[in-house]
Amino acid sequence: LRRTGGPDLSLIVSDRPASAAAVFTQNLVEAAPVTLSREHVRRAGARMRAIVVNAGNANCCTGGPGMRAARETARHVARLAGCRPDEVVVCSTGVIGVPMRVGKILRALPACARGLAATPAGFAAVTRAILTTDTRPKWAAAQVRIGGHEVRLLGFAKGAGMIHPNMATMLAFVLTDAAVAPPLLQRALREVTERTFNCVTVDGDTSTNDTLAALANGASGAVVGTALRRPVSARAGRRGNPARAEYAQFVAALDDVCASLARQIAADGEGARRLVEIAVRGAANDQDAKRVAETIATSPLVKTALAGADPNWGRILAAAGRSGVRFDPARAVIWLAGVKVYSRGRPLPFSERAVSRRMRVPVVPMMVDLGGRRRSRSGHARYWTCDFTGDYVLINASYRT
Amino acid sequence: LRRTGGPDLSLIVSDRPASAAAVFTQNLVEAAPVTLSREHVRRAGARMRAIVVNAGNANCCTGGPGMRAARETARHVARLAGCRPDEVVVCSTGVIGVPMRVGKILRALPACARGLAATPAGFAAVTRAILTTDTRPKWAAAQVRIGGHEVRLLGFAKGAGMIHPNMATMLAFVLTDAAVAPPLLQRALREVTERTFNCVTVDGDTSTNDTLAALANGASGAVVGTALRRPVSARAGRRGNPARAEYAQFVAALDDVCASLARQIAADGEGARRLVEIAVRGAANDQDAKRVAETIATSPLVKTALAGADPNWGRILAAAGRSGVRFDPARAVIWLAGVKVYSRGRPLPFSERAVSRRMRVPVVPMMVDLGGRRRSRSGHARYWTCDFTGDYVLINASYRT
Numbered sequence: 001l002r003r004t005g006g007p008d009l010s011l012i013v014s015d016r017p018a019s020a021a022a023v024f025t026q027n028l029v030e031a032a033p034v035t036l037s038r039e040h041v042r043r044a045g046a047r048m049r050a051i052v053v054n055a056g057n058a059n060c061c062t063g064g065p066g067m068r069a070a071r072e073t074a075r076h077v078a079r080l081a082g083c084r085p086d087e088v089v090v091c092s093t094g095v096i097g098v099p100m101r102v103g104k105i106l107r108a109l110p111a112c113a114r115g116l117a118a119t120p121a122g123f124a125a126v127t128r129a130i131l132t133t134d135t136r137p138k139w140a141a142a143q144v145r146i147g148g149h150e151v152r153l154l155g156f157a158k159g160a161g162m163i164h165p166n167m168a169t170m171l172a173f174v175l176t177d178a179a180v181a182p183p184l185l186q187r188a189l190r191e192v193t194e195r196t197f198n199c200v201t202v203d204g205d206t207s208t209n210d211t212l213a214a215l216a217n218g219a220s221g222a223v224v225g226t227a228l229r230r231p232v233s234a235r236a237g238r239r240g241n242p243a244r245a246e247y248a249q250f251v252a253a254l255d256d257v258c259a260s261l262a263r264q265i266a267a268d269g270e271g272a273r274r275l276v277e278i279a280v281r282g283a284a285n286d287q288d289a290k291r292v293a294e295t296i297a298t299s300p301l302v303k304t305a306l307a308g309a310d311p312n313w314g315r316i317l318a319a320a321g322r323s324g325v326r327f328d329p330a331r332a333v334i335w336l337a338g339v340k341v342y343s344r345g346r347p348l349p350f351s352e353r354a355v356s357r358r359m360r361v362p363v364v365p366m367m368v369d370l371g372g373r374r375r376s377r378s379g380h381a382r383y384w385t386c387d388f389t390g391d392y393v394l395i396n397a398s399y400r401t
Numbered sequence: 402l403r404r405t406g407g408p409d410l411s412l413i414v415s416d417r418p419a420s421a422a423a424v425f426t427q428n429l430v431e432a433a434p435v436t437l438s439r440e441h442v443r444r445a446g447a448r449m450r451a452i453v454v455n456a457g458n459a460n461c462c463t464g465g466p467g468m469r470a471a472r473e474t475a476r477h478v479a480r481l482a483g484c485r486p487d488e489v490v491v492c493s494t495g496v497i498g499v500p501m502r503v504g505k506i507l508r509a510l511p512a513c514a515r516g517l518a519a520t521p522a523g524f525a526a527v528t529r530a531i532l533t534t535d536t537r538p539k540w541a542a543a544q545v546r547i548g549g550h551e552v553r554l555l556g557f558a559k560g561a562g563m564i565h566p567n568m569a570t571m572l573a574f575v576l577t578d579a580a581v582a583p584p585l586l587q588r589a590l591r592e593v594t595e596r597t598f599n600c601v602t603v604d605g606d607t608s609t610n611d612t613l614a615a616l617a618n619g620a621s622g623a624v625v626g627t628a629l630r631r632p633v634s635a636r637a638g639r640r641g642n643p644a645r646a647e648y649a650q651f652v653a654a655l656d657d658v659c660a661s662l663a664r665q666i667a668a669d670g671e672g673a674r675r676l677v678e679i680a681v682r683g684a685a686n687d688q689d690a691k692r693v694a695e696t697i698a699t700s701p702l703v704k705t706a707l708a709g710a711d712p713n714w715g716r717i718l719a720a721a722g723r724s725g726v727r728f729d730p731a732r733a734v735i736w737l738a739g740v741k742v743y744s745r746g747r748p749l750p751f752s753e754r755a756v757s758r759r760m761r762v763p764v765v766p767m768m769v770d771l772g773g774r775r776r777s778r779s780g781h782a783r784y785w786t787c788d789f790t791g792d793y794v795l796i797n798a799s800y801r802t
Contacts, residue, residue: 028730061743318430322428390794393794
C-alpha cells in the first residue's frame with residue numbers, strides 16, 4: 001500500500017482472550033477503521049484477540065466501500081486467529097480519501113499470521129511496519145510486581161498529529177500480561193492518556209485516525225483491581241486496600257510507558273531538532289495549568305524561537321497571556337533551559353548568548369510559574385512539544401503527487 | 402528607536418476635539434501605552450485630540466519606568482497640541498522588555514508637530530513610519546453621504562499578530578469627520594471589529610500592544626445617531642428612522658475600511674505569498690461558523706498546504722472536524738479556488754493539477770458548507786489568513802541580536 005514500498009501490514013495476536021480498552025480521535029471526521037474498532041471494543045472488550053494495522057492508506061473519507069474493507073479485514077484476521085471478527089481491532093494510517101485496495105491486505109494476511117513470533121525481532125518488525133513519516137520507531141516497556149507476579153507492559157507508537165500531506169494519525173498500543181477487567185483498563189487508559197498523549201503536540205492538528213489501544217490478557221497471573229468497586233485515585237492506592245494498591249502500581253507502570261511514547265512522538269515531530277518539556281505551576285488548578293502549557297506548546301512564535309535557540313521569554317509570556325487563564329503577569333516567573341529569565345513583570349539581566357547555547361540541546365526544559373509560589377495556587381501540568389523548523393514547512397508544503 | 406533607522410515617530414492631531422473609541426488587546430500581558438490609552442479613552446473619549454505612535458520599542462514589560470515614559474510622551478504631545486494629556490492616545494510597537502528611551506521621543510516631538518500637514522504626503526509618511534516588519538503600508542478610505550453632508554473615513558494599519566522576534570502588535574487607526582457620540586462610536590467599532598480585525602490571523606499569536614482606535618471630529622457637519630436611544634442593528638437602519646439609517650450607513654463605511662485593512666494585514670503576513678479568504682456557511686449559527694473558519698485559518702497543516710498550492714481538502718475537513726462544532730461530515734461540501742473538491746463524505750474526481758494551478762494566485766477563495774443548504778443552518782462567517790511558508794520560520798527563528 002505504501003508508495004515507497006517496504007512492510008506496511010502488522011498483526012498482533014494474543015494467545016488468550018484479552019481485556020481491551022481504547023481511546024479514539026475526537027475529530028468529528030473519523031476513518032472507517034476507527035468507527036469499526038470503537039464498535040468492536042464496546043462489544044467484545046472482555047475477549048479481544050488481535051490488532052491489525054496497515055500503513056499507506058488511512059481508509060478515511062472512503063464511504064461505504066471503506067467500511068466494507070475494514071470489516072473484511074477483521075473477518076480475515078478472525079479466521080486466521082481462530083476468533084470472532086468483533087474480537088479484532090483494525091487500525092489504518094496513511095493517505096485520506098483514497099479507495100482502500102483491501103485485496104492486497106487480504107492476500108498478505110496469511111503470511112503475516114504464519115510469521116507471528118513472540119520475539120524481539122518480531123516486535124521490532126511491527127514497530128517499523130506501522131510508521132509513515134516517522135524517522136525512527138518508538139517503543140517503551142515497564143515491569144512491575146503485582147500480587148507476587150511479574151507484570152510486563154510493552155508499548156509502541158507512530159506519528160505525531162497529522163504529519164504528512166494527507167498522512168494522518170497517531171497510533172499507539174500497549175500490551176500487558178496483567179489481568180484487568182475492561183472497565184478498569186478503560187479508566188486507567190483514560191486517566192493516563194489525559195497526562196501523556198493529551199499533553200503532546202506537534203502542530204495542533206488532530207487526525208481522523210488517532211487510536212490508542214491496550215490489551216491485557218492476564219498471562220502473568222497477576223490480577224489488578226478485582227476487589228475494586230468504588231472510584232479510586234492513584235494516591236488512594238497507597239493506603240491499605242491491596243486492590244487499590246495494585247491498581248495504583250499498574251497505572252504508574254502504564255503512565256511510564258505512555259509518557260515515554262508521548263515524549264518520543266514530540267521528539268520525532270516533523271522537522272524537529274529538539275524536544276521541549278514545558279512545566280507550568282502556580283495555577284489555580286490543574287486544568288488552568290494545562291491550558292497555559294498547551295497554548296505555549298502550540299504557539300508558532302514560541303516554536304520558531306525554539307528552532308532558533310532564541311531565549312524569547314516575551315513570546316512565552318504573551319502566549320500564556322492569551323490562553324484565557326487569569327493570572328497576574330507581575331507575579332509570573334519564567335525559566336528557560338534552567339535559567340530564570342523573567343520575574344516580577346520584567347526580564348532579568350541574563351546573558352542571551354549563554355541561554356541560547358543551553359537551548360542547543362536535544363531536550364530543552366521550560367518552566368512557567370504563574371502564581372509566585374502562593375499555597376492556594378498548586379495547579380500544575382507538563383506538556384511536550386518540539387521546535388518548528390523550516391523542514392516542517394517543506395515537508396508539509398510539498399505537493400502530494 | 403529603530404535599529405534599522407528610518408522614521409519611527411508619528412503624530413496625528415485633530416483640529417477640533419474628537420469622539421474617540423478604541424479596542425485593545427485581550428492579552429493579559431499588556432504594554433504600558435495600552436494601559437494608559439485605555440484610561441485616556443475612558444476619561445476623555447468625548448474630546449480626544451491626538452494620537453502618537455512610535456515603532457521600534459513596544460514599551461512592554463518595562464515596569465514603572467515604562468509607564469512613566471508613556472505618561473511623559475502624552476504630556477509633551479498635549480503641550481504641543483494645546484490640549485490635556487488625557488486627550489492623547491499613545492501607541493508603541495517594537496521590541497518587548499527593552500527600556501524605553503523616552504528622551505529620544507520627547508526631543509523629536511517638536512519637529513513632528515511642526516511637520517503636521519493635512520496632505521496626502523503627510524498621510525503617506527505616517528502609514529510608513531508606523532511599520533515594523535511589514536513589507537508595505539496599509540491604508541483604506543471610504544466616503545459616504547449622511548444627512549446631506551459628505552463624510553470621509555481614512556484608515557491605516559500595521560502588522561499582523563506578533564510578527565517578528567519580540568516585535569509585537571497590530572495597530573490600526575480610523576479617522577473620520579463625522580460627528581458620532583463616543584458610546585455610539587465605540588459600539589460601531591466593536592461591531593465592525595468582530596467581523597473584520599477579529600477574523601484575521603497570521604500565526605494565532607495575539608500581541609501585548611494590539612490597538613484599534615477611531616477618532617470622529619465632526620468637521621463634515623454630518624451627525625450620526627443623535628436620535629439614537631435604543632440598541633439598533635445595521636439591518637434595522639434600513640427601515641424608516643433617519644438616525645438609524647445614518648448609523649447603518651456609517652457602520653457600512655467603517656466596515657469597508659476595516660475589512661480592507663484586515664485583508665491587507667493577512668496578505669502581508671510574514672513570509673506570505675497568498676491571501677486566503679475562507680467562507681463558512683451552513684452552520685447552526687454565526688458563532689459556530691466563525692469557530693470553524695478560525696480553526697481552518699490557524700491550522701499549520703492547512704496553511705502549509707496553501708503554501709505548496711496543494712488542494713488538500715482532507716486537511717480542511719479535518720480542521721473543521723476538530724473545531725468543537727457539531728456538524729455531519731457526510732453533508733459537508735468544500736470548494737477550493739472555486740472548484741468543488743469534496744462532497745457527501747468523499748472527494749470528488751477533480752484534477753489536482755488544475756486546482757493547484759488555480760491556487761497559485763494572490764487571493765485564494767475557500768468555502769466550506771457544513772450543512773448542505775438546509776434552511777435551519779444559516780450561520781455563516783468569513784475569515785482571512787495567509788499561507789505558511791519557510792520564510793515565516795526563517796524570520797521568526799532568527800536570533801534577535
